[in-house]
Amino acid sequence: MKDINELNLPEDVKYTKDHEWAKVDGDTVTIGINDYAQDQLGEIVFVEMPAVGDSFSAEDEFGSVESVKAVSEMYMPIAGEIVAINEDLEDAPENVNEDCYQSGWIIKVKPSDPSEMDALMDKAAYLEMLKG
Amino acid sequence: MMTQRPGTKGLIFNEPNVWDKSREGRCAISLPKADVKRAPLDAALTGDAPNLPQLSELDVVRHYTRLSQWNFGVDSGMYPLGSCTMKYNPKTNEVQAARQGFAGAHPLAGDDCSQGALRLMYDLERALAEITGFDAVTLQPAAGAHGELAGMLIIHAYHAKQGKQRSKIIIPDTAHGTNPASATLCGYKSVNLKSGPKGILEPEAVAAIMDEETAGIMITNPNTLGLFEENIKEICEIVHAKGGLVYGDGANMNAIMGVVQPGKLGIDVLHLNLHKTFSTPHGGGGPGSGPVAVNDKLKPFLPVPRVEKDLDTFKFVTDCPDSIGRLHTFYGHFGVMVKAYAYILTMGAQGLLDASRLAVLNANYIKESLKGTLNLPYDRPCMHECVFNDAKQQEYHISTMDMAKRLLDYGFHPPTVYFPLVVDGAFMVEPTETESKEDIDQFIDAVKAIAKEAQTDPEKLTAAPVLPKVTRLDEVAAARKPCLRG
Numbered sequence: 065m066k067d068i069n070e071l072n073l074p075e076d077v078k079y080t081k082d083h084e085w086a087k088v089d090g091d092t093v094t095i096g097i098n099d100y101a102q103d104q105l106g107e108i109v110f111v112e113m114p115a116v117g118d119s120f121s122a123e124d125e126f127g128s129v130e131s132v133k134a135v136s137e138m139y140m141p142i143a144g145e146i147v148a149i150n151e152d153l154e155d156a157p158e159n160v161n162e163d164c165y166q167s168g169w170i171i172k173v174k175p176s177d178p179s180e181m182d183a184l185m186d187k188a189a190y191l192e193m194l195k196g
Numbered sequence: 197m198m199t200q201r202p203g204t205k206g207l208i209f210n211e212p213n214v215w216d217k218s219r220e221g222r223c224a225i226s227l228p229k230a231d232v233k234r235a236p237l238d239a240a241l242t243g244d245a246p247n248l249p250q251l252s253e254l255d256v257v258r259h260y261t262r263l264s265q266w267n268f269g270v271d272s273g274m275y276p277l278g279s280c281t282m283k284y285n286p287k288t289n290e291v292q293a294a295r296q297g298f299a300g301a302h303p304l305a306g307d308d309c310s311q312g313a314l315r316l317m318y319d320l321e322r323a324l325a326e327i328t329g330f331d332a333v334t335l336q337p338a339a340g341a342h343g344e345l346a347g348m349l350i351i352h353a354y355h356a357k358q359g360k361q362r363s364k365i366i367i368p369d370t371a372h373g374t375n376p377a378s379a380t381l382c383g384y385k386s387v388n389l390k391s392g393p394k395g396i397l398e399p400e401a402v403a404a405i406m407d408e409e410t411a412g413i414m415i416t417n418p419n420t421l422g423l424f425e426e427n428i429k430e431i432c433e434i435v436h437a438k439g440g441l442v443y444g445d446g447a448n449m450n451a452i453m454g455v456v457q458p459g460k461l462g463i464d465v466l467h468l469n470l471h472k473t474f475s476t477p478h479g480g481g482g483p484g485s486g487p488v489a490v491n492d493k494l495k496p497f498l499p500v501p502r503v504e505k506d507l508d509t510f511k512f513v514t515d516c517p518d519s520i521g522r523l524h525t526f527y528g529h530f531g532v533m534v535k536a537y538a539y540i541l542t543m544g545a546q547g548l549l550d551a552s553r554l555a556v557l558n559a560n561y562i563k564e565s566l567k568g569t570l571n572l573p574y575d576r577p578c579m580h581e582c583v584f585n586d587a588k589q590q591e592y593h594i595s596t597m598d599m600a601k602r603l604l605d606y607g608f609h610p611p612t613v614y615f616p617l618v619v620d621g622a623f624m625v626e627p628t629e630t631e632s633k634e635d636i637d638q639f640i641d642a643v644k645a646i647a648k649e650a651q652t653d654p655e656k657l658t659a660a661p662v663l664p665k666v667t668r669l670d671e672v673a674a675a676r677k678p679c680l681r682g
């Protein structure tokens with residue numbers, strides 16, 4: 065597994081305490097799991113995603129990722145309605161391991177309150193949390 | 197250093213798929229020529245012949261004998277698979293289950309022709325009630341998770357009968373992984389509860405979330421860290437005070453048989469795994485059986501049919517208006533019940549107590565012997581299993597999985613890995629009472645030798661196993677791209 069200083073944590077996304085990332089993209093927010101989460105989980109074999117049109121509150125469970133080791137839940141960084149899911153992951157869950165910020169994105173959300181993004185951590189704060 | 201490993205080299209046969217061995221017209225039997233006129237059935241009653249491989253008897257015998265030689269079972273070596281209680285299954289149990297009166301019993305024969313079978317079920321229920329300290333038992337559930345579901349349906353039926361259904365159930369992080377599924381099937385939302393720093397539940401944490409919307413709590417005791425929940429009585433009182441019930445997951449009963457009666461601790465309903473604690477085959481060796489024991493308060497909700505004794509005769513009773521109903525065709529896995537009953541009778545009360553004490557002693561012996569070799573996250577006396585992890589091997593980039601695979605080369609079945617989830621990289625060893633000190637010492641030596649290899653020769657671990665017929669499987673490809681048909 066990677067050391068903390070080997071992790072790929074881009075500056076242009078926000079992070080949650082449960083190791084999701086979220087990035088504003090026009091009117092929507094794209095969400096996935098970050099490099100630390102995919103590395104800890106190991107090789108991912110299945111991603112369970114919500115349906116387009118579902119609505120969630122912040123910190124609600126919206127799906128799960130299954131690796132050879134375990135099944136882990138994913139939680140909403142912000143409240144909102146699902147406007148897209150990454151259907152490619154049904155046949156290629158390995159995208160989450162190989163490129164968790166691009167082809168491994170999981171859902172796109174229309175936020176109920178875009179200002180909730182401000183409460184999420186930036187790279188520096190997230191790294192601080194990981195180091196404990 | 198170890199003198200001899202159990203695992204060695206040997207001639208193993210390749211064996212193709214049965215379909216590849218099939219040859220048109222090949223057959224195991226020769227039927228005599230028909231000496232009566234053909235009388236074809238109405239075409240509406242017949243279909244195409246089943247598509248089966250065509251093989252001689254010897255082809256079939258060799259096929260399965262060879263496949264069995266690729267396998268690893270408790271009859272071939274130590275199988276310390278934590279949480280699974282892979283103890284030896286005495287052969288007398290098989291002899292009793294194969295007796296014509298039991299093996300040939302027909303489920304539709306009727307009570308008057310089945311008195312022996314009914315008596316065995318009745319007596320087994322009484323024996324399990326005594327061992328667990330409960331008032332009544334059902335033998336119907338087909339396995340552990342089915343027993344859990346039965347237990348949760350009983351809790352659900354109890355609350356419905358009180359006139360107010362509840363919405364949540366508390367499940368600690370040291371409970372068995374199937375618990376939330378059973379609760380969800382009953383419509384309850386699982387509320388996760390973290391164990392305390394000692395690896396057991398703290399009463400204050402239960403009190404903080406227990407309310408009158410919560411149907412109860414599901415507690416595995418001993419828990420999945422192999423630790424006894426020392427605060428169990430206080431926790432039961434907290435849950436009862438708010439009108440909730442306590443479900444006990446008795447899958448780890450092998451640690452406490454004859455020592456503790458869960459029914460006397462305040463637990464309301466408990467399931468048992470006959471295929472673990474009561475030594476009936478599992479893990480590919482046969483079906484399970486998950487009896488459920490309850491106190492008097494919950495007895496009316498047990499599944500039907502119930503076996504009852506009326507003077508000297510036994511009968512099935514279905515007239516139980518509050519029952520959760522039937523859970524299984526007929527009466528459950530009867531053959532497993534015969535084996536468990538044979539086990540209880542051959543062991544006796546003292547024997548069952550000794551089995552639990554030795555299971556706990558063996559696990560503690562392994563824990564103490566290996567705690568300098570592997571990291572031990574909870575360093576306290578354990579029950580029937582101990583949980584290490586790979587923290588000491590991480591600097592060599594060796595994982596629990598690598599060590600588990602390497603154990604196969606040494607001739608041991610690996611322990612349970614990556615469970616329980618509360619321990620990162622868990623390596624969970626449950627030796628059971630049936631292993632001798634010599635065999636346990638060989639296992640300890642093997643783990644020490646592997647930990648040394650992790651430092652000096654890590655490739656031996658990452659390439660392992662090399663000796664089994666089937667080496668390291670591509671588990672990722674099997675999960676991502678499963679091939680579900682031959």
